[in-house]
Amino acid sequence: MTTSPQGPWVPLARARQRTSVKWRVYPPDVLPVWVAEMDVDLAEPIVEAVGSALRAGDLGYATGAGYAEAVAGFAAARWGWDGLAPARTAIVPDVMLGVVEMLKLVTVPGDTVVVNPPVYPPFYAFLRSMDRRVREAPLDDVGRLDLTGLAEAFTAATAGGRGAAYLLCSPHNPTGTVHTVDELASVAELAARYGVRVVVDEIHAPVTAHGVTFVPYLSVPGADDGLSLISASKGWHLAGLKAALAVAGPGAADDLARLPEEVGHGVNHLGVIAHAAAFRDGGGWLDTVRTGIDANRLLLADLLATQLPQVRYAPGEATFLAWLDCRALGLGDDPAAVFLDRGRVALSAGGDFGSGGAGHARLNLAAAPETIAEAVRRMTASLG
DSSP, X not given: OOOBTTBSBOOHHHHTTOOSHHHHSSOTTSEEOOSSOXXXXXXXXXXXXXXXXXXXXXXXXXXXXXXXXXXXXXXXHHHOOOOOOGGGEEEEXXXXXXXXXXXXXXXXXXXXXXXXXXXXXXXXXXXXXXXXXXXXXXXXXXXXXXXXXXXXXXXXXXXGGOOEEEEEESSOTTTOOOOOHHHHHHHHHHHHHHTOEEEEEOTTTTOBOTTOOOOOGGGSTTOTTOEEEEOSTTTTTOTTSOOEEEEEOGGGHHHHHTSOGGGGGGOOHHHHHHHHHHHHHOHHHHHHHHHHHHHHHHHHHHHHHHHOTTSBOOOOSBSSEEEEEOGGGTOOSOHHHHHHHHHOEEOEEGGGGOTTOTTEEEEEOOSOHHHHHHHHHHHHHTTO
16 A cells, blocks of 8 residues: 555545545535545555456356355454354355354344444344344443343344344444444353344444454354354455355354355345455554554544543554534434535434434545544534
8 A cells, every 4th residue: 555644545536536425415615524334545555456357357156265264264363263164154245244144043023132222223224124123232431331121122123022133233334333342242151141233233343443453252252152243344344245254153053054045145246255354464554544543543632632621532453434513513313414514524414323312423434534524624614
């Protein structure tokens, strides 16, 4: 990756030439800092792997253990976890479709799935579309898991002998919280006590701040019957080349074995090639981007302290997303709508993230510092 003193980011003018959803949902006068796309060039190992496949006409159906082996190697090197067994994995089209399929394995229509709001909005949409009830166990006041609230949610979810599952976001989107070993071990203990199956979305796992180590849920004591979804999509800017890996703990191997064969038919072969290359050879690129995100977290905090001190922002330990508490601005439940209308800057609306999201907005930090600065300037101007 070519870097500059400004980090790994492509300039805003060049980023605007892209045609993905980030750049086409809003008119050209709007500055988009909402959806989780990075303003970066791709890692060279990914470009080479996909280019080689294209030159060779390698555009058939996805197969093989290359993706699983690459993730296993990355997990061992980065997270100190050597328990990811390729034999207990399956390639799925993407993380959310994988979540749906994992939940189908361990719940039935009408069962309850517990989530921790504020949380990734598609959790709600996908769960309701598959006829599962949603039970909220909100994060605590500092954005961490509330284990007492989680136990209460598990009690309600399993009342009357119904089956239930817990859809955990780890690291957490939108707060950037990295759950600790003790927290995750407590989750596993509670899940075992109440008979709740755990499915974990670990899509942001590669994107931690320097000095912070991600803890895979399946690596903690008692999590043997868990199921997780891992992907290079967020860490390496590969949303347009979808693929994900479903991973089963030893106690969930039989569940994963029941995954319908046709689920794999929707997997993108080029996506698998790109994701495997990312996990196998993209570590240096990832570290450069992580450094840039770390700098942008500090930049945003400084800009807000100077220009919008009423906005509360606690820099997260992971993801490239910033969760902004805008309630003190007096803009109502949807400050993102005000920023868009008056300031022509697009953030994600906090209310979409469930309970606790009203009065908040989410900002994408994976952009040039000038873009972050312009976003804050426009937000400030919208209050004038």
